[in-house]
Amino acid sequence: MHPTGAGWGDRLPDLSFSSKPLAWMRKIMNLQFTQEEQEFQKTIRAWMRKNIPEEISRISALGEMPEKSQQQRWEKRLGKQGWLAVTWPEQYGGPGWTATQRYLFDLERAMAGAPPVSPFGVAMVGPVIYTFGSAQQKERWLPGIASGETLWCQGYSEPNAGSDLASLKTRAERKRDHYLVNGQKIWTTQAHWADMMFCLVRTDPDAKKQQGISFLLIDMNTPGIEVRPIYTIDGHHHLNEVYFTDVKVPLDNLVGKEGMGWTIAKFLLTHERTTIAGVADSHYALARMKRAIDEAPYYIDKQQARRRVAELEVELTALEYTNFRTVAATDEGRPFGPESSGLKIKGTELQQKMSQAMVEMGGLMSLVWDSSSAVGNESFNHSPRRYNFLRACTIYGGSNEIQKNVLAKMLLGL
Ligand SMILES: Cc1cc2nc3c(=O)[nH]c(=O)nc-3n(C[C@H](O)[C@H](O)[C@H](O)COP(=O)(O)OP(=O)(O)OC[C@H]3O[C@@H](n4cnc5c(N)ncnc54)[C@H](O)[C@@H]3O)c2cc1C
Structure with a gap:
């Protein structure tokens, strides 16, 4: 049976707090969701099952990523429901959920086989605009992000300004009624999809x-x-170089004041790092792995594979519990600091480990690049693409070495 066949959702592991590996934890920590939260989770689960287009859940089940039209179709559907900008305050189009509800929403989204929302609009520039933007900028840009109409990309990195971002050289000269922008950005994810770019420039x-x-x-x-x-290296086109030659940008498109870009960039990077941990999507990857092992032909050592999955599950549970600390802090109105760097490091390391386990367990099945020449099991056939793509996750969003520097500074004062 194909992993995306009807009923796929019904056979996913129950991730509520009644699941066995977590039962003992309940005894020593109060991690029970309230009745209201459990009802909320059920509502989201039912909606996801009904609304995720089958072509998208099939792509996810193979560990692949959607095309622009598929991603945007899905985001517009969420937007119509008022569930795209879930982290935003209600006044700007958020649903007014608690952090726990948002956590449950994300888990149900991932487990139902829907891709994560593209982060550039909702998670990155949106909070910048409602925090630092003018009334006119809020009115102009926020509705298009919350509805999924406007796609954004992030113009930070340059050929000689990655980790050392403050060395960026793209120049914006102030003229009478516009900025004149010249320079180059690199590694710009989805620039070929985007309607808008938020960009750090030297003024x-x-x-x-x-x-x-x-x-x-x-x-x-x-x-x-x-x-x-x-x-x-995964064979896809996600990334771009973007060149600016005498590009005229209206003065009204400056967010905050001139010279405030660094403050805004730091604010935004904290938002970026918490989403990069990818706990919900790692749960889905683990479920896919279990399923692939169950359905794989006799030539994989299932007992050894299951032992490996158990080890990964323990690590994921530990990551999830750290994530709960940020969820609880947010619900209680407490700030969270170095956790976002820790989550980024552990979350991305785990994503890499899982994709590596999948390739190694698949053995010869993982040498097939795609399903056009499928042997044995499609999930294993697609695993090398995912493995190759995820080599980058310890680099993007600020490399893990840089996150370790941040932790050393914040926790140890080094
Ligand atoms: C898949 C992918 C998507 C991306 N998407 C975007 C995007 O949409 N928009 C965007 O602006 N950028 C994007 N980036 C760029 C990303 O933010 C940078 O690659 C990252 O910040 C690292 O910069 P760099 O590539 O210039 O490497 P460098 O900064 O040159 O680093 C090279 C190596 O040296 C290490 N290093 C550097 N400085 C230190 C230090 N002080 N201490 C210890 N080690 C150090 C790094 O960890 C790394 O291993 C993306 C990158 C990738 C791979």
Whole structure:
């Protein structure tokens, strides 16, 4: 039977707190969801099953990523329901959920086989606009993000400014009624999909490097912008180089004040790192792995494979419990600090370990690149793409080495 056949959702493991591995934890910590939260979870589960297009859940079941049209169709569906910008305050289009409800929503979304929402609009530029933007900018940009109409990309990295982001050189000169932008960005995910880019530019080349940076919103259809593809080792086109030649950007598209870009960039990176941990999607990857082992032909050592899955599940549970600390802190209005770096490091390491386990368990089945020449089991056949893509997850969103520096500074004062 194909892993995405009808009833796939019905046979997923129960991730509520009645599941066995977590039962003992309940005895020593109060981790029971309330009756209301359990009802909420049921409602979300039922909606997801009814609303996720089958072509999308099939792609997810293979560990692949959707095309632009598929991703946008799904995001618009969430937007119509008012469930796209789930982290936003209600006044800007959020549903007014608690952090626990958002956690449950994300878990049900992942377990039903829906892809994560593209982070650039909802998780990144949206919070920047409602926190630092003018009334006019909020009115102009937030509705399109919350409905899934406008797609964004992130123009931070440059060829010589990655970890050392403050060295960025893309220049925005202030003219009478516009900024004139010249320079280059690189590794820009989904720039070829995006309507808009939020971009760090240098407005004052003479100021101290962090202080000369500003945050601009740039329409990707403006003359002078050229997007060139970068094909990655998984065989896909996610990334791009973006060149700016005398690109005119209206003065109104500056967020905050000139020179405030660094403050905004730091604010935004914290948002980026908590989502990168990917707990919900790792639960889904684990469920896929279990399923693939169950359905694999006799030539994999199932007992050994299951032992490996158990080890990964223990690690995922530990990560999830750390994640709960940020969920609880958010619900109680407490700030969370270094946890986001810790979550990024452990979450991405685990994603890599899981994809590696999948490839190794699949053995010869993992040498097949896609399902056009499928042997044995489709999930194993697709696993090398996922494995290759996930080599990058310890780099993007600020490399894990940089996160370790952040932790050392915040926790040890080094
Ligand atoms: C798949 C993918 C998607 C991406 N998407 C985007 C995007 O949409 N928008 C965007 O702006 N950027 C994006 N990036 C870029 C990403 O943010 C950078 O690759 C990352 O910040 C690292 O910068 P770099 O590539 O210039 O490497 P470098 O900064 O040159 O680092 C090279 C190596 O040196 C290490 N290193 C550097 N400095 C230190 C230090 N101080 N201490 C210890 N080790 C250090 C790094 O950890 C790394 O291992 C993406 C990258 C990838 C791989």
